[in-house]
Amino acid sequence: MAIDTDNRTWPAPAKINLFLHVTGKRSDGYHDLQTVFQFLDYGDELRFTITDNGAITRGYDLGFALESDLCLRAANLLKPLVTNNLGVHIDMIKRLPMGGGLGGGSSDAATVLLALNSLWKLGLTRTQLADIGLQLGADVPVFVHGHAAWAEGIGELLTPLRLQEPWYLVLIPPVSVSTGEIFSNKHLTATPQMKKIRALDEGDDVIDIETLLSLGDNQLEPIVRAEYPEVNNVLEWLGQHGNPRMTGSGGCVFMALSSQQQGLQLLADKPLNTAGFVAKGMNIHPLLMSEA
Numbered sequence: 001m002a003i004d005t006d007n008r009t010w011p012a013p014a015k016i017n018l019f020l021h022v023t024g025k026r027s028d029g030y031h032d033l034q035t036v037f038q039f040l041d042y043g044d045e046l047r048f049t050i051t052d053n054g055a056i057t058r059g060y061d062l063g064f065a066l067e068s069d070l071c072l073r074a075a076n077l078l079k080p081l082v083t084n085n086l087g088v089h090i091d092m093i094k095r096l097p098m099g100g101g102l103g104g105g106s107s108d109a110a111t112v113l114l115a116l117n118s119l120w121k122l123g124l125t126r127t128q129l130a131d132i133g134l135q136l137g138a139d140v141p142v143f144v145h146g147h148a149a150w151a152e153g154i155g156e157l158l159t160p161l162r163l164q165e166p167w168y169l170v171l172i173p174p175v176s177v178s179t180g181e182i183f184s185n186k187h188l189t190a191t192p193q194m195k196k197i198r199a200l201d202e203g204d205d206v207i208d209i210e211t212l213l214s215l216g217d218n219q220l221e222p223i224v225r226a227e228y229p230e231v232n233n234v235l236e237w238l239g240q241h242g243n244p245r246m247t248g249s250g251g252c253v254f255m256a257l258s259s260q261q262q263g264l265q266l267l268a269d270k271p272l273n274t275a276g277f278v279a280k281g282m283n284i285h286p287l288l289m290s291e292a
């Protein structure tokens with residue numbers, strides 16, 4: 001039975017990788033990365049109903065099995081820490097494309113961890129939640145900590161950054177790209193390590209996005225372009241209007257804009273088979289902002 005219909009909407013924003021360098025292959029099969037994450041003020045929305053029957057259930061169907069649903073898996077990881085028989089029913093409005101490189105699944109999982117830590121009154125720190133979340137995906141820690149960041153390791157070694165927060169256009173090609181397939185492509189080669197980008201507390205200057213973009217590129221982009229013509233076509237089309245880049249392992253493509261209006265105009269003119277949105281870059285996750 002429902003004991004607390006929490007009326008809040010819990011946001012799960014998208015992330016973009018402003019650049020992404022693959023610096024080596026690890027013994028566990030994963031690759032070490034150097035990347036910069038920024039959030040977008042666009043994403044999924046979750047709602048939670050706390051129950052007293054101990055069950056973890058969902059009210060949406062995104063086409064994947066209960067066992068592989070990152071939201072349910074996140075809730076199940078916290079369940080052993082609940083001392084009474086609390087459960088939860090999770091509802092979600094899904095806006096982020098799956099397999100798009102916008103981190104939707106990881107962001108949903110992070111929001112579940114943050115929400116249930118509060119609603120189940122578990123009292124875990126963000127570091128504890130990020131450690132738990134890393135089991136679900138390499139992008140979960142950045143969403144749990146909630147700061148735009150320079151990231152190393154597989155994305156869990158985070159240094160907060162203060163970046164300019166421009167408007168972005170994001171285009172969604174009509175494909176879902178498998179992260180595992182791209183990382184196992186035979187053309188992927190490791191590149192030398194970059195120097196660490198300075199931390200938030202080492203300077204007051206806001207880092208300019210164009211400068212940041214010029215420091216590196218997305219080394220998965222040429223591989224995805226070669227394998228997925230749909231992604232290549234979108235990059236070529238947007239390339240006529242500026243300097244687009246792929247996020248993560250693709251296939252979504254983003255471009256920093258001079259204004260929101262520029263993005264809305266491009267969105268109106270975009271190729272017919274492509275979806276997209278215009279959103280503002282954000283250095284602070286909305287759930288961290290609401291805590292402040």
Ligand SMILES: C[C@@](CO)(OP(=O)(O)O)[C@H](O)COP(=O)(O)OP(=O)(O)OC[C@H]1O[C@@H](n2ccc(N)nc2=O)[C@H](O)[C@@H]1O
Nearest residue numbers: 029030031101102103137138139154179180183248249250
């Ligand atoms: C590439 C990034 C960059 O932010 O973003 P997305 O494109 O997923 O959004 C992430 O590192 C993606 O992390 P995540 O989404 O958790 O990856 P997973 O689903 O766990 O990875 C699927 C498979 O890709 C390979 N993989 C993934 C990440 C990594 N750093 N090295 C890898 O080799 C592994 O073979 C893994 O089994």
Ligand SMILES: Nc1ncnc2c1ncn2[C@@H]1O[C@H](COP(=O)(O)OP(=O)(O)O)[C@@H](O)[C@H]1O
Nearest residue numbers: 069070071098099100101102103104105106108
């Ligand atoms: N709640 C969830 N939301 C999105 N994807 C999920 C979820 N649970 C499991 N997945 C799986 O994770 C994969 C990666 O999703 P997502 O994080 O949205 O994309 P990406 O890693 O490319 O940014 C999906 O293709 C899907 O199979």
